[in-house]
Amino acid sequence: MSRTFRQYLLFTLQSIGFWMLAFSFLIVIRYFGVFEEKGVSVLPKYRLALTDLLAFVSLVSIPFGIFYAAIEFLFDRFLSKSLSLGIVIFAKTVIYLILLVVLVSFVVDYTGYILDDSTETGNDWWYTNKTFWTIVVFFIVASLVFSFIKIANEKFGRGVFINMLLGKYRKPQEEKRIFMFLDLKSSTTIAENLGHYTYSQLIQDCFYDLNSIVQRYDAEIYQYVGDEAVLSWTYERGIKRNNAVQLYFTFQKRLNTRRNHYQEKYGLIPEFKAGIHGGTLMVAEVGSIKKELAYHGDVINTTARIQAECNTFNANVLISESLLQEMKLRKIFTTKRINDLLLKGKVQTINIYSISTEN
Structure with a gap:
């Protein structure tokens, strides 16, 4: 739970920072644009300093950023799987529109910045106000940029x-x-x-549970290949807090927590096996259509070979000795050395260990 909270807190801070920059940019453009327009008469009471406006907008952006992050986090975590994309977009749009009405009303009431007609009264002022709809369009564009950055970071x-x-x-x-x-x-x-249709649903459910914990352990999904997922960490993040090992056991615990769901729907409780290894390899952009990052090197092949040995030794998790030596596993983990193995396609033998835990 603590890692989930840190993840949410980081996302909230990113949201606040982004919307501070976005709304400040809008204020700067609007401020200079209005005062430079020919024929525009601005009353003295509206001549607010740009620094005052930016300071005020920064304060307004804090609750907006918090609220925006909360909505995105709640939808992504609890509703994105059960609702269609169209319904999710529509629901978010309605919520954000209400939030914008409240936010801009606050600006209108306390700063008089809406220069089109700041004397408007009534609760439906926003319906015909051109400046408000300019802000709405700007928000939609900025929100798309924020979502694009978020999706890109999640992918890569x-x-x-x-x-x-x-x-x-x-x-x-x-x-x-x-x-x-x-x-x-x-x-x-x-x-x-199960048959191919129900089996595909099973894989969907399993990988959805996997995705719910991936960011908690600083992991990246490199590939999905059928019923197999390939995860990756930078060396430092994978070793930190035993992330590269702990993720597996948290994932299996997550599946066991939902055992009733899996038992009722599929008649089984899914179990996964894992091979873990690390080292130096090459990374490069590949392709001009569906461009992506690709990793090349012996590390990838060796990790796949290690995982393939799980059935041979009736082990859930196997890890290379070289990586295990660099990790300081917590006491809850028990390791068992397996004799030197000559993995398929390898010339030299490699030492591997099984990892288990009673928790």
């Missing part, structure tokens, strides 16, 4: 989108990362028993 991982904009990955770059290959146990048998 924190900071990666900015690096792509700056062209960092136009040429292959060397990075040190941790990968986890996460695969559904007995997937072939389950698919045969």
